[in-house]
Structures are given as C-alpha cells and as structure tokens.
Amino acid sequence: MINQYIKNIKILNKFYYIFFLLFFSFFINQYYGYIGILTLDNFLIFNSGYDVLNGYYPFKDYWTIKGVLLDLLQGLFFKFFGLSWFSYVLHASFFNCIITLATFYTLLKFNLNINLSFFYSICVAILAYPTAGTPFSDHHVTIISMLCLYSFILAIKTDQIIYWFVLPILMGLAFLSKQAPSSYFILIISFLSLIYFIFNFNFKKIIYGLLGVLTFLIIFFSLLNFGDIKFSSFWEQYILFPKSLGASRLDWVFPLEFKRVILRFKLIHLSILILFIVIFKNIIKKFKNIVEKESLIILSLIFSAYALILHQLMTINAIFIYFVIPIFAGLSHTHNINYFKRKNFITYFLIILTLSSTIYYFENYVSNRRFMDLNKVNLNKAIDGGKLNPIFKNIKWINLFYPEKPESEIIKLKKALEIIKNDNRKKMIVTDYQFISVLLSTYDFSPTRFWFHHHGYPSKENKYFLNWKNFYLNKLNENKIKIVYMIKPLAGETDPLKNILSDNCFKKEKLTDIIEVFIINKCSELNY
Numbered sequence: 356m357i358n359q360y361i362k363n364i365k366i367l368n369k370f371y372y373i374f375f376l377l378f379f380s381f382f383i384n385q386y387y388g389y390i391g392i393l394t395l396d397n398f399l400i401f402n403s404g405y406d407v408l409n410g411y412y413p414f415k416d417y418w419t420i421k422g423v424l425l426d427l428l429q430g431l432f433f434k435f436f437g438l439s440w441f442s443y444v445l446h447a448s449f450f451n452c453i454i455t456l457a458t459f460y461t462l463l464k465f466n467l468n469i470n471l472s473f474f475y476s477i478c479v480a481i482l483a484y485p486t487a488g489t490p491f492s493d494h495h496v497t498i499i500s501m502l503c504l505y506s507f508i509l510a511i512k513t514d515q516i517i518y519w520f521v522l523p524i525l526m527g528l529a530f531l532s533k534q535a536p537s538s539y540f541i542l543i544i545s546f547l548s549l550i551y552f553i554f555n556f557n558f559k560k561i562i563y564g565l566l567g568v569l570t571f572l573i574i575f576f577s578l579l580n581f582g583d584i585k586f587s588s589f590w591e592q593y594i595l596f597p598k599s600l601g602a603s604r605l606d607w608v609f610p611l612e613f614k615r616v617i618l619r620f621k622l623i624h625l626s627i628l629i630l631f632i633v634i635f636k637n638i639i640k641k642f643k644n645i646v647e648k649e650s651l652i653i654l655s656l657i658f659s660a661y662a663l664i665l666h667q668l669m670t671i672n673a674i675f676i677y678f679v680i681p682i683f684a685g686l687s688h689t690h691n692i693n694y695f696k697r698k699n700f701i702t703y704f705l706i707i708l709t710l711s712s713t714i715y716y717f718e719n720y721v722s723n724r725r726f727m728d729l730n731k732v733n734l735n736k737a738i739d740g741g742k743l744n745p746i747f748k749n750i751k752w753i754n755l756f757y758p759e760k761p762e763s764e765i766i767k768l769k770k771a772l773e774i775i776k777n778d779n780r781k782k783m784i785v786t787d788y789q790f791i792s793v794l795l796s797t798y799d800f801s802p803t804r805f806w807f808h809h810h811g812y813p814s815k816e817n818k819y820f821l822n823w824k825n826f827y828l829n830k831l832n833e834n835k836i837k838i839v840y841m842i843k844p845l846a847g848e849t850d851p852l853k854n855i856l857s858d859n860c861f862k863k864e865k866l867t868d869i870i871e872v873f874i875i876n877k878c879s880e881l882n883y
Contacts, residue, residue, distance in 0.1 A: 369463075372473045373456065380455035380480035381448045388444030388488030391734060392754040393727035395787040395846045399805050400490040401443055402789030404429025408438070411798060412582035414589050418812050418826055419804040420597050422492040424531040426804075427578070429490060438793070440740075440747055444489055451484035454498045458682055461505045464513060465689040474706070475685030478713040482678035486726040493675055496533035497663065500540040501682065503529055504659050507544045508652045508686075510560075511551060519560045520567040527571035534597050535669065539662035547651050547658075554646050596819045600809075620664050622712045626680045627660050629687035629701060633694050656686055673726045677716045684709045732758040743768055744794050756844055767869050771842050774866060781835050785851040786842035802830040807847025815854045827855050828880060835883045839873040856880055 400422065403413070407430030413419040419426075429446055436442035458479050462472035484494055503525045510518035526544065529537035552561060579586060617624060634653045637644040644650055660683060663676045684705045691701045723730045732755060740747030743765045757764040768788065775784065776795055784791055784799035785806055792799035805811045813820040830836075839861070841851055852861055852873050860878040865871050875881065 369469060372459070372469060376455050376459055376473070376476055376480065377452055379477060380452045380483075383480060384448040384451040384484045384488060385441075385444055387485040387721060387724075388447060389440070389749055390488065390751045391724040391727050391729045391732075391737065392740075392750070392752055393729070394754055394756065394844070395805065395807070396487070396491060397489050397727070398787070398789040400425050400429050400446075402793060402799070403804055404433050404443070404446075404490075405438065405793045406430075406798070408433045409798065412584055413804065414592055415582060415584045416830075417804050418592055418802055418823060420592060420811065421533045422495075422804070423593070424528055425490050425492055425495055438746070440750060446490045447484045447488060447494070450490075450495060450498050451480060454483050454501060454678075455480040457502055457505055458685065461509060462685050462689065464509055465686065467685065467689045471688060471706075472685070475681045475688070475709060478681035478709050479678055481713055481717050482681070482721065485721045486673075486675050486678075488727075492533045493670060496529055496535075496537050497666075497676060497679075499525060499529040499532055500537050500659075500662075501679065503537075503540050503544060504655060507548070507655055511648050511652055516560050516563045519564040520570075523564060523567035524571045524574075527575065531575075534593070536662045536666035539665065540659060543655060543658045543662060547655050550646055551648070551651055555648070591819070591822060596813060596817070596822075599813075599817055599819060615668070616664065620667075622677070622680050622708065623660055623664065623683065625708055626683035626687060626705075627657055629690055629695075629705070630656055630683070633690050636694065653690070656683060673728070674720070675726060677712065677720065680712045680716075681709045728755045729753070736761065738762060738765070746790075746794065767867065768842075770867060771840075771870050774870065775840055778838065778840075780837040783831075783834075783836045783839045784842070785839060785845070785848070787845055788842055791842065800830065800834050800836060802827045805847075806845055806851065810847060820854070824855055831856075831875070832882055837875050839875070841871045841873070843869045843871070 403417075403419075403422070403426040406412075406416065407426050411417070413423050413426055425446075429443070432442045432446045436445060455476050459472050459476040462475060463469065467475075483498065487494055503522060506518045506522040506525055509515070510522065522544070526537070526541050529540065548564075576586075578584075579589065630653045634645075634650060634657070637647070637650050637653075645654075660679070663679060667674055667676050688702065688705050691698055691705070695701055719730075720726055724732075724734065732753060734751065734753060736759065737751035737753035738761050740750030740752040742762075743752070752765070753761045754764070772791060772794060775782065775791065781800075783801060785801065787806065789799075789805070803812050808814050809817070813823040817823075839851060857878060857880060859876065860880055861873045861875050863871060863873055
C-alpha cells in the first residue's frame, strides 16, 4: 500500500514537471518570437510556408538548397492555425517544446534524478529556439539531429527496438531540414551502429531499422509525387549544388586554431569533459571496451559535440549551438553516477557550469536578440508591427537597418505595398521582406527561396550556374513576367537580373529610395 502510494506520488510529480516544461518552453519562445526583426531570416519561412499553402512547392516552383521540411511544416501550421504571426512563431515554439521534453525523457531513461533532469531540460528550453524565436533551418536541423542522437543512445541503453525504427526517419527529416550538420550526425550514427551490430548482432533490430528507412523513403517520394516535383530537380538543387559549395565553406573552418576551436567553445568542451575521462578510463582498462555499449554511447556524444562545433564554424550565422551545453552536461551527469567516487564535486561542477552558461548566453544571445543582430540596437525604440499590417500586431518591430526610426521603415514599406498593388502587370518581387506577396494575397513568382547569390543559388563561377540560369529563364517565360520589383535593403543581392538577361532585355528605374524596377523588354532570351 505504501509502495503504491509512493509510486503514485512519483507519477504525479513527473506529470507536473512535464506540464511545466511544456508550458515554459512554449511561452518563452512565443514571447521572444515577437521581439525584433532580422529581415532576411525572420520572413524567409513565412513566405515559403505561404507558398506551400497555396500550392507552390520547392524545387519545382523555386530554387532551394535547404529548409524543405520547414517550408512544408509551415504550410501545415498556416493551414491549421491560420495565416498569422502567432502560428508562425508557434512552429518554432513547437520544436522548442519537443527538444525540451525529449531531453527530460532521455535523462530520465539514463536514470538521472527527476529534479536534475528537470533542471537541465529547463535550461535547454531557455537557450534552444528563443535565440531566433521564429522558424530557422539551423535550429530545426540541430534539434532534429539531437533527437537522432537521443534515439541512437536510447536504442543502445534500453535495448528497445522501436528506437531503431524511429532513428532513420529522424535522420531523413533532419537532412530535409538542412544538409549540415545532419549529414555529420548520419555518418557518426551509421558508423557507430555498424560497430554495434558487428558485436551485438540482432536480426530483429536490423529489420526494424530497415523498416524505418523504407518508411522515410515512402514519405519522401510521396511528397515529391504530391508536389509533382522531379527527383532530378531535388538532386540537382539539394545535393549537387550544395556539394559544390563545400570547398568554400571549409575556408571558414581552417586553420584549426586552439583559440577558435577550443577556447571559443570552451563551455561545450567542459560539458563533455567527464565523457572524455570515462572513455579514456575504459580504454586504459581494456582497449576492447571501446566497442562496448557504454563506450559507443559516449563516443556518439563526443563526436556529435564536435560535429556541431564544425557546423558552427562553417555557418555565416551567429552562434546558436550553446543550448547543447545543458544536454551534454546532463548526459555527463548520468555517467558521473556510475564512474566517479567524488560524485558531489562533479555534480556541483556540472550544475554550476550549466546554470552560469545558461544565464550568460540568455543575457547575451536571447534577451538582447544578438542572433538577430540587434544586440547594439535599443529595443525600447521598437514599435507595434500592427502599424504595417494587422497580421504583425504585437511584434516589437525594429531591425538593424532602421534602429532609430522604425516608423520610417513602416512608411516606406506601406508606399512600396501601394505601388506594387496598383500595378496590374505580371510581376516578380525580389526582396528580403518576404511578406509583401503575403500581404497582397498574391504570388511573388520568385525563382529562388531567398536572394543571396553564391549561398542561395549558383554564382556565375559555379559549374551549376547554367542550370540556375535556365531555371530562372523558364520561370520568367512560364509566367510571362513584365516587371521585376526589387525592394531594398537586400543582404545578398544587388542586381537580380545580372548574368540572367542581356542589358537590352530590361530597363532599370528607381521609384523610391527602397524600390527599383526592371521593366522587361522583348528579346531573344524571352519568348513572350
């Protein structure tokens, strides 16, 4: 009777913890998703989600090299929750809840005290998605990649075959979010899985893993079929072209200096220090221990940490991976229980490390919106986004281009909307303000998901440039575009028709200080 009472109390406590984590992780992201604007990044998925909602799909209707899963999911969020900023931020908040609850679940499965599991998970909720607040491919891919890692270590830890089924599905979804770091995680997990099955052969687990692969492939090809997307288009845009950019991205990684790799990410290294010690002790004890289950789990954690560091070095975005510190610290804590005598010292060390890093990065990356380049902007000067359109009501509207007078930005954008709305010609819209077509209830006929040469589509020097040029020309011809509107500022483009059309094919005019137009003329490159 007493045992049953204690068991019921534990279940009730777990329910309270889960409820609070769900509530907190949701609302903290909803709050910060309404503070500040980073023009290119904040509206990217907003526009592509609207396109998907209206039957325009990646690879077929616009060139894209990343974020396919985000586009499709945002279309679903708009469909079920309405076309609003709330449902847009809701998408990101949903994933903040997922990584928070998954961390709590995983730590409990590794027999960590429920109070400590809650502590590490709440720190993840604070640092994970609130840095951006709105859907962002780097956040999505990192979160889903971490879910892949959880599935792998739980498959080994619990010996339950369901995780082997879920694992390849998660890896596929991570890859459709962004190729890196998902591809690093796929390689790490696949390699360690191979070692695991060599020494722990289990036919049933392998079958479940293969069924997971088959399930993902069915989902993937069903989506291609539903959107009438050619596999060759996917392969060219999502695999071949990004692969051609690999060499240039490696320039940001090298040289591998101690200061850049170790000191810059010192807190991540401290969070996995215990894991290094444990794996070293196991190898010293007996080298064969390196292929044992516990060692494979630890190696997957260490390799994953370095995969994220590598990815951060290769990305042009602000640092966002610090939310993994509580995760690795929590999993290090689970190994402290089994491998060390001075458990209290290490416990205090990991708790202090996690708490201090969470407070520091919250103040320096979340609260001041550094990820959105607003850390030097006075956020108190923000105005209500509803002044532009009711769809943006309650957004604290301010960005780095108009830090002192966001009202002037709103006035200029309203003028731009009016000009474009009153033009009945078939038009293409080129802008980082990827909400203009949404507010006008139209399609922008953009041939690319975002305007950023070299990073978003091939530059003239790239071997896939002609493929991009033909894709672009086909869209101009198919849609009989008469005029191209370019609304500035554009972070990654200065002339959207450069290298695509000859000078005699268009005439350039300046309408306002933020609007330039390209009036299309008849020429041999266009057949309309």
